[in-house]
Amino acid sequence: MRQWIYIALLMMFAALTACSAVPVSEVDSLQEDRPIELSVWLLPGTGLEPLIAEYDRDHPELKIRVVTAQYADVHSNLQTALAAGYGAPDVVVIEGTFIDRFKGFSSHFYNLYDYGAKALAGEYLDWKWINAQNADHSFLLALPTDIGPILLAYRRDLFEKAGLPSDRESVSRLLSSWDDYIEVGKTLKEKIGTKMFNSLRTMYRLMFSQLGEQYFDQTSGRLILQDNAEVRKAWDYTMKAASLGLSAGIEPYLPEWGMGLEQGSFAVMLAPPWMTGIMRNTAPTASGKWDLAELGPQQYGNWGGSYLALPKEGEHPEEAFALIRRSGWRKGARERTAPCRLSRTR
Numbered sequence: 617m618r619q620w621i622y623i624a625l626l627m628m629f630a631a632l633t634a635c636s637a638v639p640v641s642e643v644d645s646l647q648e649d650r651p652i653e654l655s656v657w658l659l660p661g662t663g664l665e666p667l668i669a670e671y672d673r674d675h676p677e678l679k680i681r682v683v684t685a686q687y688a689d690v691h692s693n694l695q696t697a698l699a700a701g702y703g704a705p706d707v708v709v710i711e712g713t714f715i716d717r718f719k720g721f722s723s724h725f726y727n728l729y730d731y732g733a734k735a736l737a738g739e740y741l742d743w744k745w746i747n748a749q750n751a752d753h754s755f756l757l758a759l760p761t762d763i764g765p766i767l768l769a770y771r772r773d774l775f776e777k778a779g780l781p782s783d784r785e786s787v788s789r790l791l792s793s794w795d796d797y798i799e800v801g802k803t804l805k806e807k808i809g810t811k812m813f814n815s816l817r818t819m820y821r822l823m824f825s826q827l828g829e830q831y832f833d834q835t836s837g838r839l840i841l842q843d844n845a846e847v848r849k850a851w852d853y854t855m856k857a858a859s860l861g862l863s864a865g866i867e868p869y870l871p872e873w874g875m876g877l878e879q880g881s882f883a884v885m886l887a888p889p890w891m892t893g894i895m896r897n898t899a900p901t902a903s904g905k906w907d908l909a910e911l912g913p914q915q916y917g918n919w920g921g922s923y924l925a926l927p928k929e930g931e932h933p934e935e936a937f938a939l940i941r942r943s944g945w946r947k948g949a950r951e952r953t954a955p956c957r958l959s960r961t962r
Contacts, residue, residue, distance in 0.1 A: 651679040652932050654939065655705040657694070658684045661893035662709060662761065662922060671942060678935060687711065687869065698724045698927065706930035707940055710758055712921045715747055719757055726926040728756040731937040748923055758923035759940050764888030766822060766917045768909045769895065774883045778807040784909045792912035794823065794853050801862035804883050811864040811882045814873065816854050818886040822917040823850035874898040877906070886911075888919045 658664055665682060672680040683705070685693065691714050697703035698721050710718055718725070733756050737745055744760040768791065775782040780803065781790055791797055797819070801812030813819065824830060827846045832839055857863060864882040866873045868891070876882055877899035885891070895906060911917075924940040926933050 651677055652935055653679045653681065654707065654930070654932060654936055656680060656682045656707040656939075657690055657705045658682060658709050659687055659690055659711065659922065660684055660897065661890050663890070663893060664709075664761065667942070668939070671939060678939075680939070691717075694718070694927075695721075697929070702929070704927035704929040706926065706932060706936045708925055708927060709761070710923045710925055712747065712764075712923070715757065715923055718925065719750060722750060722755055722757060724928055725757055726928055726930075726933045726937075727754075728759060728926070728937065729754070731934060733759065733937075733941070736941060744921065758925035761922045761924055762890060764890060764918050764920035766818070766886050766888055766911060766915075766919050768911055769885040769887045769892070769906055770909060771880055771883050771905055772907050773905050774804065774808065774810055774880050778804050778810075780804075782907075784907060787907075787909040788912065791909075793914065794819075798853075798857060798860070798862070801857060802860060805860075805862060810880060812862040812884060813857065814864055814866045814868070814876060814882040814885050816857055816863045817867065818919070819857065820850055820854040821919075822886060822915060823853065825917045826914070868894075878902045880905075886919075888921075890920060890922075 656668060665684070668680055668682055672678060690709065691711070694704060694708055694710075695717075704724075736759070740760050741763065744763060748758045748760060749756055768787065770782075770787055772782040775787065780800065781787060791800060797812065804810045804812055824847065827844070827850070830844070830847065864876055866876050866881065868885075872881075877895055878901050885895075887895070889908075892906075892908070896903075926936045926940070930936050
């Protein structure tokens with residue numbers, strides 16, 4: 617009896633399997649109809665999200681998932697994923713200060729020269745392109761997205777309250793030298809009790825970056841940091857501003873920084889264009905109060921600028937490369953970094 621029951625069960629299972637079986641060709645067809653999924657990790661304020669969404673709409677064969685995380689999280693999560701061999705996205709943004717670190721993990725990334733990147737070199741600034749290469753120029757880790765020319769973000773209402781000119785051109789003329797920053801800072805403090813700077817780190821960084829010689833003598837290679845009079849001058853200016861109480865001592869991204877942006881705890885920030893998006897998102901109630909002016913000719917500098925790379929965990933490097941090489945991104949990046957095109961941080 618048990619033998620007949622066993623045979624009957626086998627026959628029922630075979631029948632069900634036969635009824636539900638799908639030909640291999642149909643399975644392959646279903647898989648081909650599915651969109652290719654690409655995951656993208658971004659930093660806040662890149663401005664790339666709407667461009668990616670537009671690209672996604674124009675390419676129904678793709679399904680692009682964007683994850684935006686904080687500056688420190690993106691880079692630490694990427695390093696962890698590369699070390700573990702699991703969890704990296706198809707496309708990842710790398711901020712400029714981290715590019716050398718991840719060139720040390722180049723075996724975990726696709727070489728973009730293998731996908732035709734060499735033909736694009738003329739569309740980018742030379743120094744930006746070189747930064748993404750290895751020492752012998754045979755490997756390209758990532759495509760640049762933007763640079764970070766520093767501008768002056770300032771509170772128009774606070775300048776007006778202190779009796780100072782507040783339109784862009786006048787503010788640029790008012791702050792044409794580092795001595796001017798000290799004097800305007802004293803005026804803001806005395807008349808309305810507001811600090812000039814959020815912090816002094818960027819002021820020193822700008823002055824230092826403009827020096828022809830910094831750490832080493834260009835001829836002998838000798839360490840000259842302690843003997844460099846220009847470095848001492850930059851340090852002395854920064855310390856003078858500190859001793860006069862012109863800094864709120866608030867670094868970007870901290871919770872009190874957002875409160876300071878909204879409440880007017882400081883009147884100016886030396887900031888790159890990409891920072892304006894972060895300012896808008898962090899301090900929405902300060903809409904219309906912050907504006908941008910160009911720096912004086914002795915104050916030019918660069919802060920940041922990012923790259924897009926393809927970790928080897930991604931299974932669709934050709935599609936991922938087509939995404940990051942999109943010409944509209946480079947046009948958008950140029951517009952975001954051109955002072956004449958920047959609008960108020962509303």
